[in-house]
Amino acid sequence: MASETMTRSGGHDALRSFLKRTAQFLLVLATTLLGLIAVTFFIGRVVPIDPVIAIVGDRAPAHVYERAREELGLDLPLIQQFGIYVKKAVTGDFGNSVLTTNPVMTDIANVFPATLELATLGTIIGTLLGIPLGVLAAVKRGSLIDQLVRLLGLVGYSVPIFWLGLMSLLLFYAKLGWVGGPGRIDVTYSYLYTPVTGIVLLDTAMQGQWDAFWDAVSHIALPACLLGYFSLAYISRMTRSFMLNELAQEYVIAARVKGLSEMRVIWRHALRNAAVPLVTVIALSYANLLEGSVLTETVFAWPGLGQYITNSLQNADMNAVLGGTLVIGAVFVLLNLVSDLLYRLLDPRTR
Amino acid sequence: MTKPLLDVEDLRVRFHLRTGTVEAVRGVSFQLGRERLGIVGESGSGKSQTGRAILGLTPPPGEVTAQRLAFDGIDLLTASKRTLRELRGGRISMVMQDPKYSLNPVMTIGEQIIEAYRAHARKAGRGEARDRALAMLEAVKMRDPGRVFALYPHEVSGGMGQRAMIAMMLVTEPDLLIADEPTSALDVTVSMEVLRILDELVSERGMGLIFISHDLKLVSSFCDRVLVMYAGRVVEELQAKHLREAKHPYTQGLMSCLPTLANDVRPLPTLNRDPAWAQ
Numbered sequence: 001m002a003s004e005t006m007t008r009s010g011g012h013d014a015l016r017s018f019l020k021r022t023a024q025f026l027l028v029l030a031t032t033l034l035g036l037i038a039v040t041f042f043i044g045r046v047v048p049i050d051p052v053i054a055i056v057g058d059r060a061p062a063h064v065y066e067r068a069r070e071e072l073g074l075d076l077p078l079i080q081q082f083g084i085y086v087k088k089a090v091t092g093d094f095g096n097s098v099l100t101t102n103p104v105m106t107d108i109a110n111v112f113p114a115t116l117e118l119a120t121l122g123t124i125i126g127t128l129l130g131i132p133l134g135v136l137a138a139v140k141r142g143s144l145i146d147q148l149v150r151l152l153g154l155v156g157y158s159v160p161i162f163w164l165g166l167m168s169l170l171l172f173y174a175k176l177g178w179v180g181g182p183g184r185i186d187v188t189y190s191y192l193y194t195p196v197t198g199i200v201l202l203d204t205a206m207q208g209q210w211d212a213f214w215d216a217v218s219h220i221a222l223p224a225c226l227l228g229y230f231s232l233a234y235i236s237r238m239t240r241s242f243m244l245n246e247l248a249q250e251y252v253i254a255a256r257v258k259g260l261s262e263m264r265v266i267w268r269h270a271l272r273n274a275a276v277p278l279v280t281v282i283a284l285s286y287a288n289l290l291e292g293s294v295l296t297e298t299v300f301a302w303p304g305l306g307q308y309i310t311n312s313l314q315n316a317d318m319n320a321v322l323g324g325t326l327v328i329g330a331v332f333v334l335l336n337l338v339s340d341l342l343y344r345l346l347d348p349r350t351r
Numbered sequence: 352m353t354k355p356l357l358d359v360e361d362l363r364v365r366f367h368l369r370t371g372t373v374e375a376v377r378g379v380s381f382q383l384g385r386e387r388l389g390i391v392g393e394s395g396s397g398k399s400q401t402g403r404a405i406l407g408l409t410p411p412p413g414e415v416t417a418q419r420l421a422f423d424g425i426d427l428l429t430a431s432k433r434t435l436r437e438l439r440g441g442r443i444s445m446v447m448q449d450p451k452y453s454l455n456p457v458m459t460i461g462e463q464i465i466e467a468y469r470a471h472a473r474k475a476g477r478g479e480a481r482d483r484a485l486a487m488l489e490a491v492k493m494r495d496p497g498r499v500f501a502l503y504p505h506e507v508s509g510g511m512g513q514r515a516m517i518a519m520m521l522v523t524e525p526d527l528l529i530a531d532e533p534t535s536a537l538d539v540t541v542s543m544e545v546l547r548i549l550d551e552l553v554s555e556r557g558m559g560l561i562f563i564s565h566d567l568k569l570v571s572s573f574c575d576r577v578l579v580m581y582a583g584r585v586v587e588e589l590q591a592k593h594l595r596e597a598k599h600p601y602t603q604g605l606m607s608c609l610p611t612l613a614n615d616v617r618p619l620p621t622l623n624r625d626p627a628w629a630q
């Protein structure tokens with residue numbers, strides 16, 4: 001036999017490959033962000049919206065218009081404008097929002113935590129329920145629970161989210177009074193804590209304001225469950241199909257031959273393998289929610305990123321739109337890299 | 352005669368499919384002591400399904416019936432799930448065809464052997480299980496057991512993978528091993544090495560062995576007794592050394608298909624099948 005093992009790396013190689021991967025990671029991050037900046041810049045120049053008019057109004061005299069134009073640097077050659085834009089963008093400066101007059105970054109720093117909070121909770125709900133449901137559906141293929149999972153998925157795809165949102169508000173808030181209404185927290189509680197992270201559940205809990213915390217819970221419950229439901233519909237369907245694939249593999253039979261319990265065969269052997277592609281699915285679903293679910297945010301008066309960008313778009317507030325777009329892009333890139341990292345961690349064949 | 356280790360009488364495996372019922376195994380009977388029994392037959396003749404039925408691992412739409420299916424006096428058809436699970440891996444084990452698919456790709460070889468051991472020696476601590484796993488890797492002639500222990504299945508060659516599989520399936524010291532084409536996925540030289548190791552371990556530990564293959568020559572050199580299966584039935588049962596006395600035309604056909612160096616037959620003979628054999 002020529003060589004007993006096909007691959008093996010010592011500690012030295014491991015360190016080098018780690019450094020190499022980190023460098024690659026940073027390079028990908030940098031180029032992707034630069035690409036995004038370029039795209040948003042050119043979109044900003046191509047759309048038929050005059051940023052000067054957006055500021056001075058369309059009745060301003062010519063000299064006022066000119067001065068504003070110079071102040072914005074719009075008289076410079078395009079390439080120079082781009083240079084300035086990049087320089088500002090990397091320091092997080094996207095100019096001011098016309099609508100709110102604040103720096104765009106400040107606005108985003110205000111609205112993003114709301115979206116982050118909702119999306120994270122939604123994803124946690126979707127994952128914690130979606131995976132076991134998907135596993136059960138695959139294990140008991142053709143059974144009632146399998147049909148139920150498929151029905152959930154179907155409804156998740158075909159029922160408009162705003163309708164479901166309105167109906168659930170009507171039922172659980174207006175009729176039953178089980179949950180708080182629209183918004184993140186009641187006004188009465190909103191002065192009891194100081195926003196630090198911008199994530200209300202975290203802020204109130206850290207400051208020991210438990211009444212405020214529970215009020216915030218009652219407000220986020222409904223929209224989080226709604227997003228969780230859509231995430232669940234997707235995750236359970238994918239879990240089911242990944243699990244069906246794994247359960248048909250030979251190593252599952254080998255695990256049973258070893259006399260392992262069915263629990264162990266399913267959760268430790270099959271699911272552990274299905275988890276590899278699932279990471280990507282969950283990351284994708286999370287990214288979709290982080291983009292800001294405009295409809296959900298609108299129905300629940302949730303002051304998040306989706307609403308912010310939609311508002312800015314409707315008011316031709318280009319700085320805000322482009323800044324928001326860039327943030328969403330960065331979130332996608334980041335999640336992509338994280339899921340890539342997890343993927344490697346879970347699957348030794350990719351290391 | 353002492354009580355046999357395995358007693359199979361009129362074993363049938365049926366798959367009820369939407370398109371009709373497929374009878375994979377149609378009345379197989381044999382007894383087995385601590386000896387080596389070979390099962391040969393062409394693809395689809397029901398060899399693997401016979402082995403799986405003994406382990407109670409017939410896949411879902413399948414239904415198993417038998418006049419008698421007993422292991423060491425335990426009726427496998429009426430045994431509780433718990434009893435079956437204790438037998439599986441503990442007293443009856445199976446080496447499967449291709450280590451590339453039959454080892455879990457995301458667990459190290461060591462973890463998989465330890466898991467097999469601890470499934471049956473529940474009180475064993477991690478240290479003891481680790482020692483046993485390492486000893487087992489040594490028993491299958493791994494050159495550097497400590498290193499192989501930490502490797503993932505994709506990091507080893509096919510021959511090493513199959514030896515790891517044997518280590519995993521024998522770590523509990525079972526009484527009966529079913530080897531379902533254990534070398535079909537390996538190339539010739541490696542396959543000889545694996546067979547030698549299997550041979551040694553089976554003799555050393557005095558296990559019963561069911562060796563499944565479609566290679567009549569290999570089976571007859573490896574086993575004491577040979578069952579020839581055709582279309583779910585045993586068409587002939589022979590002592591390996593009396594292979595030449597085969598009466599059934601299917602076995603004779605199989606034998607005349609074996610290439611020999613001495614008299615090169617051209618054109619190569621083809622195997623004739625008579626629908627009557629399947630009756």
Ligand SMILES: Nc1ncnc2c1ncn2[C@@H]1O[C@H](COP(=O)(O)OP(=O)(O)OP(=O)(O)O)[C@@H](O)[C@H]1O
Nearest residue numbers: 366373375393394395396397398399400401410565
């Ligand atoms: N899950 C299943 N559903 C339906 N029929 C099946 C199933 N598994 C096996 N069979 C049937 O059982 C028959 C015997 O299969 P088996 O795997 O025992 O053959 P084999 O002798 O091991 O063949 P090979 O040499 O190819 O491994 C096959 O012809 C097939 O039609």
Ligand SMILES: [Mg+2]
Nearest residue numbers: 398399400531
């Ligand atoms: Mg087979």
